[in-house]
Amino acid sequence: MTTQALRTDAVRRRTASTAVRAPRSHKLTLGILLAPACAGLAIFQLGPLVYALLNSLRQVSLLDLTRSKYVGLANYAELLQDMTFWHSMGNTLLYVVGKLAVQVPLAFALAVLLDRKLRGTALARAALFAPLVTSGAVIAVIWNLMYFPDTGLFNAIIDWSGLPTQPFLTSSAQALPAILLVGIWEDIGFSVLIFLAGLQAVPASVYEAAELDGVRGFRLARFVTLPLLRRTTMVVTFMATVFSFRVFTPIFVMTQGGPDNATNNAVYFMYQQAFQFSNLGYASAVGVTVIILVAGLLAIQARLLRTDLEY
Amino acid sequence: MALSSAATPGERVRRRLGSLVLLAVTVVFFFPYLWMLASSLKPTADVFKYGFPLSWKTFLPPHPTLENYATIFSEFGFGRNLLNSLIVVVCQVVLTLVVCAGAGFVFGRFRFRGSRVLFGLVMVASFIPFEVVMVPMYVVTRELRLTDTYAGLFLPWVANAIGIFLIRQSVQEVPRSLDEAAAIDGASTWRTFVQIILPNLRPALLTVGLISAVAGWNQFLWPLIAVQDPDKQVVQVAIATFTDPGQLPTWGELFAAASVAALPLLIIFLFLQRYYIRGVVTSGMKG
Numbered sequence: 001m002t003t004q005a006l007r008t009d010a011v012r013r014r015t016a017s018t019a020v021r022a023p024r025s026h027k028l029t030l031g032i033l034l035a036p037a038c039a040g041l042a043i044f045q046l047g048p049l050v051y052a053l054l055n056s057l058r059q060v061s062l063l064d065l066t067r068s069k070y071v072g073l074a075n076y077a078e079l080l081q082d083m084t085f086w087h088s089m090g091n092t093l094l095y096v097v098g099k100l101a102v103q104v105p106l107a108f109a110l111a112v113l114l115d116r117k118l119r120g121t122a123l124a125r126a127a128l129f130a131p132l133v134t135s136g137a138v139i140a141v142i143w144n145l146m147y148f149p150d151t152g153l154f155n156a157i158i159d160w161s162g163l164p165t166q167p168f169l170t171s172s173a174q175a176l177p178a179i180l181l182v183g184i185w186e187d188i189g190f191s192v193l194i195f196l197a198g199l200q201a202v203p204a205s206v207y208e209a210a211e212l213d214g215v216r217g218f219r220l221a222r223f224v225t226l227p228l229l230r231r232t233t234m235v236v237t238f239m240a241t242v243f244s245f246r247v248f249t250p251i252f253v254m255t256q257g258g259p260d261n262a263t264n265n266a267v268y269f270m271y272q273q274a275f276q277f278s279n280l281g282y283a284s285a286v287g288v289t290v291i292i293l294v295a296g297l298l299a300i301q302a303r304l305l306r307t308d309l310e311y
Numbered sequence: 312m313a314l315s316s317a318a319t320p321g322e323r324v325r326r327r328l329g330s331l332v333l334l335a336v337t338v339v340f341f342f343p344y345l346w347m348l349a350s351s352l353k354p355t356a357d358v359f360k361y362g363f364p365l366s367w368k369t370f371l372p373p374h375p376t377l378e379n380y381a382t383i384f385s386e387f388g389f390g391r392n393l394l395n396s397l398i399v400v401v402c403q404v405v406l407t408l409v410v411c412a413g414a415g416f417v418f419g420r421f422r423f424r425g426s427r428v429l430f431g432l433v434m435v436a437s438f439i440p441f442e443v444v445m446v447p448m449y450v451v452t453r454e455l456r457l458t459d460t461y462a463g464l465f466l467p468w469v470a471n472a473i474g475i476f477l478i479r480q481s482v483q484e485v486p487r488s489l490d491e492a493a494a495i496d497g498a499s500t501w502r503t504f505v506q507i508i509l510p511n512l513r514p515a516l517l518t519v520g521l522i523s524a525v526a527g528w529n530q531f532l533w534p535l536i537a538v539q540d541p542d543k544q545v546v547q548v549a550i551a552t553f554t555d556p557g558q559l560p561t562w563g564e565l566f567a568a569a570s571v572a573a574l575p576l577l578i579i580f581l582f583l584q585r586y587y588i589r590g591v592v593t594s595g596m597k598g
Contacts, residue, residue: 029500033413040470045436048447124333127340135529137547138573160365274446
């Protein structure tokens with residue numbers, strides 16, 4: 001039991017013994033303070049979640065909600081045969097894998113570097129975190145032009161170094177990696193932040209002991225810091241995974257899912273089904289599938305990164 | 312870490328290399344902003360003229376002009392979008408603070424029948440990714456006749472589960488003796504909340520306010536869905552759909568609009584980093 005809970009308990013016992021019943025006005029005040037939050041969450045978060053679950057079992061058009069029909073698992077059965085859906089899920093998973101493989105190790109390295117308080121730390125921190133407060137739309141607009149075929153900034157740099165220019169977003173082979181790069185640039189700062197918070201929680205005595213043993217540099221990071229940060233690493237991979245499933249803005253602004261569905265992903269597919277084809281039930285089935293998939297991935301990660309280590 | 316005053320030569324070299332890497336990181340992450348600003352100050356003809364091949368004129372405007380900024384306000388009605396975003400953000404922040412402070416106070420101070428279940432539901436809500444429930448959320452909003460209204464843009468977010476959580480945490484840090492003393496003096500629950508608890512929540516309120524402001528200003532997918540009327544549209548969607556489809560965008564103007572959409576938050580962030588980052592780290596939420 002935490003001290004906080006103990007204290008709460010003591011207070012409760014004391015009030016109970018003096019047997020003062022809370023006045024009605026007290027209950028009314030609490031109710032008034034709590035009601036807006038409960039109403040908001042029920043109407044705009046939990047309600048829609050339940051509604052999505054129910055809708056995924058129905059055939060219902062966004063244009064006319066009254067004409068709906070219970071179809072059981074038919075939406076899910078149809079999804080299994082929908083090649084575009086498989087394609088978009090494949091892209092989503094590729095994106096997740098690419099993101100985890102690049103962003104997590106890179107963020108760890110950057111956090112270790114920033115934690116050492118070298119010259120330039122403050123500026124680098126500000127630079128890394130700037131995309132966290134920049135909208136996805138602005139980021140997509142900037143990167144869109146940097147990727148421009150023939151005359152974009154990246155091609156100017158490539159041309160300057162003497163290599164052949166690249167098609168980037170207009171090539172079905174390069175479009176997804178290009179979108180992935182934007183995503184990593186956009187929220188690696190977030191992973192770095194969490195790693196930094198984790199690093200600052202490691203007691204200095206651990207490093208002092210390691211230094212006495214002559215462990216430093218890369219080996220220090222690999223064999224001392226990293227194992228101590230397993231729980232932090234888990235949070236970082238969780239967050240990176242969830243964000244990867246949520247990617248929408250760069251795809252909407254830069255590629256519209258193309259070329260040839262090369263950048264279509266789960267959320268973009270769902271958006272199309274709901275708002276272009278008015279296929280509410282089908283879109284809900286995609287949403288539910290995504291929830292299940294994310295939950296499954298997080299469970300696997302939790303198992304892989306499970307730790308009993310404490311410091 | 313190793314804070315030995317006399318650094319070995321090897322350590323010094325490593326530190327210098329580390330600083331070099333940090334410099335490279337700074338360049339990579341600030342560069343797109345610099346390029347955006349530079350391009351927004353160029354006449355449209357210059358954006359590509361000096362973009363390729365590479366030269367210093369790619370990164371600095373050789374003939375700086377504010378013409379693009381003037382055009383987006385006079386011809387594209389960008390001022391309207393800006394005003395819409397401002398109204399939405401102000402309403403969203405104020406209401407979020409009111410709603411979350413109230414709920415955070417109740418959850419942080421009182422136990423009653425069902426309070427744990429209720430708080431559990433708040434936590435469940437904080438884990439629902441918006442994208443997954445966006446379609447039913449849109450249906451609810453439409454049935455409430457809130458599409459194409461400001462309220463439709465901010466109301467869904469004011470009951471912010473993460474905000475409630477953050478405020479509850481800091482309510483628990485306020486010493487209980489304070490409100491017990493107030494109660495003995497005969498203060499009502501309401502008065503205790505307003506006069507004793509609220510003043511102690513300032514840092515938490517600032518954090519929640521900042522998170523809500525950044526999220527509100529930057530939201531894209533929700534206004535894209537919930538607003539059809541171009542006059543009601545917010546800044547972020549406006550820049551993404553800036554030019555008529557099928558027509559080549561005028562890049563200088565696009566970048567001017569993007570700069571206007573991005574810079575206010577970047578400037579606020581530079582000054583209030585600490586509060587924003589605390590919220591992001593403790594809540595695992597991104598703007």
